[in-house]
Amino acid sequence: MEAISVETNEGGEKIENSKQVENIPLRPGLEGVPVTQSSICDIDGNKGILQYRGYPISELSANSSFLETTYLLIWGELPNSQQLHDFQEEVQMHRRLSFRIIDMLKCFPESGHPMDALQSSAASLGLFYSKRVIDNPQYIYDSVIRLIAKIPTMVAAFELIRKGHDPIRPRDDLEYASNFLYMLTEKEPDPLAARVFDKCLILHAEHSLNASTFSARVTASTLTDPYAVIASAVGTLGGPLHGGANEDVIAMLEEIGTPENAGNYLDNAIKRKSKIMGFGHREYRVKDPRACVLQKFAEELFAKFGKDEMYEIAKRLEEEAINRLGPKGIYPNVDFYSGLVYRKLGISRDLFTPIFAISRVAGWLAHWREQLSANRIFRPTQIYTGKKIREWEPLEGR
Ligand code: SDX
Numbered sequence: 504m505e506a507i508s509v510e511t512n513e514g515g516e517k518i519e520n521s522k523q524v525e526n527i528p529l530r531p532g533l534e535g536v537p538v539t540q541s542s543i544c545d546i547d548g549n550k551g552i553l554q555y556r557g558y559p560i561s562e563l564s565a566n567s568s569f570l571e572t573t574y575l576l577i578w579g580e581l582p583n584s585q586q587l588h589d590f591q592e593e594v595q596m597h598r599r600l601s602f603r604i605i606d607m608l609k610c611f612p613e614s615g616h617p618m619d620a621l622q623s624s625a626a627s628l629g630l631f632y633s634k635r636v637i638d639n640p641q642y643i644y645d646s647v648i649r650l651i652a653k654i655p656t657m658v659a660a661f662e663l664i665r666k667g668h669d670p671i672r673p674r675d676d677l678e679y680a681s682n683f684l685y686m687l688t689e690k691e692p693d694p695l696a697a698r699v700f701d702k703c704l705i706l707h708a709e710h711s712l713n714a715s716t717f718s719a720r721v722t723a724s725t726l727t728d729p730y731a732v733i734a735s736a737v738g739t740l741g742g743p744l745h746g747g748a749n750e751d752v753i754a755m756l757e758e759i760g761t762p763e764n765a766g767n768y769l770d771n772a773i774k775r776k777s778k779i780m781g782f783g784h785r786e787y788r789v790k791d792p793r794a795c796v797l798q799k800f801a802e803e804l805f806a807k808f809g810k811d812e813m814y815e816i817a818k819r820l821e822e823e824a825i826n827r828l829g830p831k832g833i834y835p836n837v838d839f840y841s842g843l844v845y846r847k848l849g850i851s852r853d854l855f856t857p858i859f860a861i862s863r864v865a866g867w868l869a870h871w872r873e874q875l876s877a878n879r880i881f882r883p884t885q886i887y888t889g890k891k892i893r894e895w896e897p898l899e900g901r
Contacts (some may be wrong), residue, residue: 598673626734659686709866781839
């Protein structure tokens with residue numbers, strides 16, 4: 504095993520040989536390091552192909568529904584009509600929240616970010632379903648149903664409560680996407696809006712071992728309950744380098760103001776070495792396939808409900824950015840156009856990431872279930888760069 508020597512520790516002392524950690528070199532952010540085996544999703548970053556359980560997202564977003572795709576992700580095969588009917592029915596029956604969770608949401612400051620409200624309310628489910636029998640398939644199925652069913656209700660409830668209203672009860676007669684949009688406005692959504700929203704949920708549902716899914720797997724590997732697993736993942740998704748970028752893209756387009764300013768904005772950002780939100784990806788070296796589909800959905804909505812002047816800025820920014828950053832493999836990712844779709848659907852900007860979470864619960868639960876099937880607690884190691892063992896120094900001598 505070759506020793507890995509680290510130059511100096513924090514005190515500037517030269518370290519000959521740090522603790523040997525086999526012959527694996529340090530990989531910040533675990534870049535390119537396989538830490539598990541999975542059959543849920545695969546990404547071809549060079550060809551821009553994303554597939555869930557073997558089905559390309561182009562097929563799924565054209566033909567499937569979010570709940571059918573959720574079933575596929577979690578149990579590995581597309582459901583037959585009875586399985587899909589039962590799954591849909593169970594989710595419909597479990598959408599409501601305990602009044603205690605509603606009361607808890609009412610205690611949160613209305614200025615708080617909805618992702619923090621979601622992380623707290625998702626974790627609180629562990630208080631209501633405290634029996635932890637994670638090797639029991641029925642417990643796993645029931646937990647999946649509760650989380651898939653209740654997370655959208657939590658997001659919509661906090662949105663109404665922070666505006667000073669009582670939450671709108673879920674409607675059993677509405678399918679998943681329509682019901683969520685209904686709980687935000689108390690109006691049944693336009694069929695095109697509901698269809699596009701459901702497809703957005705499919706596109707955001709899973710993406711192999713991204714930061715929040717890795718967080719879910721690490722938490723799952725300790726055999727804690729699924730509510731803690733989802734709360735960990737929600738907390739991870741909220742960061743601006745991950746799921747929080749969709750909100751920042753809109754702020755960036757607002758700051759740019761006109762298509763003509765896009766080039767200038769980019770040059771300054773690149774000079775400052777700051778990241779262009781909605782661009783770049785650890786896996787993709789081409790335009791994120793999800794961004795391509797989301798862009799088409801945005802155009803469908805604009806055709807029916809009227810254009811959004813921000814779209815011209817976004818298209819110009821993409822053009823200018825590809826000229827400058829394309830050679831480095833930096834292209835639009837999933838977050839670049841998703842916010843424009845949600846804006847056109849009349850959704851508040853700081854709900855964009857909670858909506859990402861509503862969708863990604865499907866992927867996180869699929870990874871939770873897979874982790875349990877062949878579990879080994881995650882416990883990587885480190886390269887120690889701190890002080891060597893030394894004498895205690897009494898206070899008076901310091
Ligand atoms: C999501 O992992 C997933 O699958 C995530 C996700 C999912 O579905 O779960 O796809 C969802 O999180 C999408 C990403 C949303 N985040 C953003 O849009 C924020 C902006 N993007 C970047 O912060 C960045 O691209 C990351 C975080 C997404 C990826 O970062 P990496 O792989 O760690 O790349 P890096 O930061 O090491 O950058 C490599 C080079 C650097 O240049 P050099 O120092 O080598 O010259 O590329 C440059 C970076 O400066 N770069 C960018 C850039 N992203 C990378 N330069 C300008 N703008 C950017 N957005």
